[in-house]
Amino acid sequence: MATTVVARPVARPQARARDEEVLVWPDLVFIEFIAAMLFTITLFFLSVVVNAPLLDQANADVTPNPSKAPWYLLNLQELLLHMNAAMAGIIIPTIWLVILGAFPYFDRDNEGQGVYFGTDGAVKITIIAAAIGFFGTWALILWDSGKVAFFLHDWFRLSGGDSLRFLESARSMQSQLPWPDWSREITYLPFNLRILDGTGSGGPTTFQHLDFPGWLVEQAIPIVFIVGLPSLLIYGMWRMGLVVTRRDALLALFGGFVASYGVLTLTGTAFRGQGQELVFPWELKVSEGIPGQE
Amino acid sequence: MAVEAPAKPTLADKIYDKMFHNYVWKSIFRTGYPNTPRNQMLVVATNVFLHLHPTRIHRTHVKVTHTYCLGGLSFFMFLGLTVTGILLMFYYVPSVERAYLDMQNITTTVQFGQLMRNMHRWMAHAMVILVFLHMMRVFYTGAYKPPREFNWVVGVILLVLTFLLSFTGYLLPWDQLAFWAITVGSNIAGSAPVLGPKTRFWMLGGFEVGPESLIRFYTLHVIGLPLLAAIFMAVHFWRIRRDGGLARPL
Ligand code: HEM
Numbered sequence: 295m296a297t298t299v300v301a302r303p304v305a306r307p308q309a310r311a312r313d314e315e316v317l318v319w320p321d322l323v324f325i326e327f328i329a330a331m332l333f334t335i336t337l338f339f340l341s342v343v344v345n346a347p348l349l350d351q352a353n354a355d356v357t358p359n360p361s362k363a364p365w366y367l368l369n370l371q372e373l374l375l376h377m378n379a380a381m382a383g384i385i386i387p388t389i390w391l392v393i394l395g396a397f398p399y400f401d402r403d404n405e406g407q408g409v410y411f412g413t414d415g416a417v418k419i420t421i422i423a424a425a426i427g428f429f430g431t432w433a434l435i436l437w438d439s440g441k442v443a444f445f446l447h448d449w450f451r452l453s454g455g456d457s458l459r460f461l462e463s464a465r466s467m468q469s470q471l472p473w474p475d476w477s478r479e480i481t482y483l484p485f486n487l488r489i490l491d492g493t494g495s496g497g498p499t500t501f502q503h504l505d506f507p508g509w510l511v512e513q514a515i516p517i518v519f520i521v522g523l524p525s526l527l528i529y530g531m532w533r534m535g536l537v538v539t540r541r542d543a544l545l546a547l548f549g550g551f552v553a554s555y556g557v558l559t560l561t562g563t564a565f566r567g568q569g570q571e572l573v574f575p576w577e578l579k580v581s582e583g584i585p586g587q588e
Numbered sequence: 589m590a591v592e593a594p595a596k597p598t599l600a601d602k603i604y605d606k607m608f609h610n611y612v613w614k615s616i617f618r619t620g621y622p623n624t625p626r627n628q629m630l631v632v633a634t635n636v637f638l639h640l641h642p643t644r645i646h647r648t649h650v651k652v653t654h655t656y657c658l659g660g661l662s663f664f665m666f667l668g669l670t671v672t673g674i675l676l677m678f679y680y681v682p683s684v685e686r687a688y689l690d691m692q693n694i695t696t697t698v699q700f701g702q703l704m705r706n707m708h709r710w711m712a713h714a715m716v717i718l719v720f721l722h723m724m725r726v727f728y729t730g731a732y733k734p735p736r737e738f739n740w741v742v743g744v745i746l747l748v749l750t751f752l753l754s755f756t757g758y759l760l761p762w763d764q765l766a767f768w769a770i771t772v773g774s775n776i777a778g779s780a781p782v783l784g785p786k787t788r789f790w791m792l793g794g795f796e797v798g799p800e801s802l803i804r805f806y807t808l809h810v811i812g813l814p815l816l817a818a819i820f821m822a823v824h825f826w827r828i829r830r831d832g833g834l835a836r837p838l
Contacts, residue, residue, distance in 0.1 A: 308832060315644040319628040322641060322650050329657040330664050337668075337714065341706030348695060351688040352767035354796065361768040363776070364758050366716050366751060370776055380784065383776035395744040397727075398737035407730035408648075408836035420728075541730065548727055582764075 350582070359568045359581045368562030369555055375570055376438050376464065377516035386520065390551075397548075401540040415536055416545055422536070423546040426527055427553030434519065435561055438463045439572040464515050468507040480504040524550055640825050642833060649834045654729070658722035662750075663821065665715035672708040673810065680760070682806035684799045687762035712754050719750045731835035739827040742820055749817045756809035759802060770805070771797050 316322075350356075363371050373382035406412030411420065436442050443462040446452040460470035482504050528546050531537040537546055567573035568581060597605070607613065608621040622631040629643040648654060679698055680690045694701035723743060726732060732740035759770045774797065778788030793800025828834065 308836070308838065310832075311646065312644075314647050316647050316650055317625060317628050318632045318641045318643055318645050319622050319638070322645055323632075323638065325650060325652060326657065326660055329652075329661055333661060333664065333714070334668070337707060337710050340710050341703055344706065344710075345695070345702060346706050346709035347763075347765055348691055348761055349764040352684075352762045352764060352797075354767070356764070358764055358768055361772050363769050363772040364755060366754065367773055367776070371772065374776065379776070379779035380781050384780035384784070391744060391748065395741045398732040398734070398740050401732075402734055402737075404733050404838050405730075407733045407838070408834070409730075410728050412730055412837065544727075552724065 356582070360566060360570055362562070362566070365559065365563050368566075369558035372435070372558045372562035372566070376435075378512040381513060381516065397544055401544050403539065403541060405539070406541060413539065413541055413545075415538075415542065419531065419536055419542055419545045420549040422531065423527060423549035424553040427550035428557055430523060430550075431554040431557040432561075435557070435572070438465075440466070441572060464511050467515075468511045471507070473507045477506040478508070480506055642829060645833060646836055648836060655834070656721070656725060658718055658725055662715055662718045662722055665711050665718060666817065666821070668711050669708060669715065670814065672704050672711065675704045676708060677810060682760065682802050684762065684802060687760065687802060691761045691763070712757060716750055716754055719747055723747060729835060733835065736827075736831045736835060739824060739831060742824045742827065746817065746820050746824060749813060749820065753809065753813045753817065756805040756813060759797070759805045760809065762802065767797055770801070774801075 362368060370383055370387060373386065376382070406416065411417045440463045443459075460467045462470070480503065524547055527550060528537055528543050531542075531546055537543050561572075564575040564578065565572055567578045604621075614620060617631070618634065619627045619630040622628040632638045632641050632643045676694065679694050679701065681687065691705075694705055696702075698704075726740070726743065755770075755773060758773075759766045774788050774792055777791060778784045780787060789795065791801070791804070792798070793804050
């Protein structure tokens with residue numbers, strides 16, 4: 295594919311349409327000024343009315359329940375509840391940022407630039423992907439919290455009996471299936487992989503023995519969902535003829551991402567109570583964590 | 589250039605003349621008040637702050653609904669955070685003994701201290717949201733396409749820097765909210781495979797959030813990260829101009 299490397303003008307891809315241009319002063323500077331003023335005034339009044347929080351002095355012995363990261367990291371903290379910590383906290387966000395940065399190197403076509411949703415079907419793709427991302431993420435969170443099984447059982451008196459209990463959530467696959475003992479300790483590496491672990495903070499290494507049920511629940515299933523569901527979405531939309539170009543594929547991916555990112559952030563912020571239990575926002579209470587008291 | 593003088597100068601005209609056509613004013617703004625197209629272009633080209641802009645711009649890009657000013661407002665938040673942040677620095681000492689007391693001091697005894705702190709806090713939240721929305725607007729207008737690929741990458745770096753700026757600032761009040769949020773956050777970083785525990789140790793300057801973490805977060809928050817962000821913003825703005833202004837349809 296070396297032939298696709300076509301020289302392109304470095305500075306100006308398009309000729310300037312000088313007759314279509316307006317003066318920056320006053321046309322743009324005026325708008326910028328108004329926008330800046332609006333924000334200054336709004337934030338000023340917000341600051342007069344609402345005070346930034348200041349709780350008790352930091353105390354390493356008193357853990358509030360729940361302890362939460364800043365709100366823009368609560369999406370990751372939410373992921374953390376459903377899978378391996380390294381995957382949720384580091385690997386997935388890093389890979390996603392690389393994918394995000396690589397968008398323009400994947401979709402190199404100029405078509406549809408400079409206007410909102412400038413390609414055929416862009417709006418449709420976005421709405422469908424966002425809806426699926428939104429409801430799909432909620433559904434997965436609900437399922438993994440065990441609430442779906444709870445509702446089915448308590449409200450509709452539906453129960454699969456004990457043989458189906460492993461379907462209640464991801465974790466119940468680990469606890470409710472009759473895994474043989476050897477499967478919890480499969481030796482696969484004869485040496486220790488922790489290279490830089492001289493700090494004494496690491497527990498026993500997890501690399502030499504594989505706890506298969508744990509690995510399945512903590513890593514395999516989440517990877518299958520996180521990679522599989524978006525791929526399935528794009529593939530399905532391609533089969534339906536909705537996704538045709540690379541731009542379309544990115545529209546589906548990004549729309550799904552924004553929706554599920556939003557749901558994760560919102561869940562982590564407003565729907566996680568003590569012990570990170572799934573609760574309604576109005577049930578959410580923070581225990582100050584006075585020592586010796588729950 | 590012949591300037592058409594009104595037949596009889598009104599009082600307003602005289603005041604205008606006194607204000608903008610005197611020796612001192614003209615020594616600062618060489619162009620005089622920008623009331624002719626020529627001066628309007630000159631002022632944008634010669635003023636150090638305005639020259640981030642081109643002198644003229646395609647008409648579709650001044651429509652508010654094209655950019656919603658989101659990039660510009662992100663930058664404006666950055667400036668506002670610098671101003672309020674410097675004011676807060678006057679009163680804040682990043683030591684475990686003093687940090688929390690200083691915060692109490694700022695919010696109770698310092699004139700307008702509570703206001704400054706609130707502004708700083710809410711602007712920081714606003715900036716995170718604005719940068720994210722700006723990314724969405726750039727994506728949905730397809731403005732990352734050639735020749736703007738690299739500026740999108742610079743943007744992603746700025747997004748990360750914005751998160752980091754906000755995250756490092758979160759620890760500084762040294763209250764329970766700050767302490768435990770950073771504990772949770774750094775535990776997330778510490779879970780990385782192979783490098784995790786070391787990264788966490790470097791980040792916190794120890795095994796737990798403590799005095800060393802506070803001084804590290806403070807230094808990064810008030811100088812390290814703002815400097816980096818300013819450099820990347822300079823590249824970001826420069827590239828917008830070099831890439832031929834904002835994207836428009838072929
Ligand atoms: C601190 C963060 C940021 C600041 C201060 C900033 C500032 C700006 C400004 C002032 C513009 C001019 C047009 C507008 O206002 O929309 C712009 C355009 C642009 N930004 Fe950002 N930006 C930031 C983050 C980002 C991010 C996170 C991305 C993408 C991931 C991004 C990608 C772009 C691109 C590609 C353009 C060109 C848009 C076009 O040609 O229509 N920027 N940025």
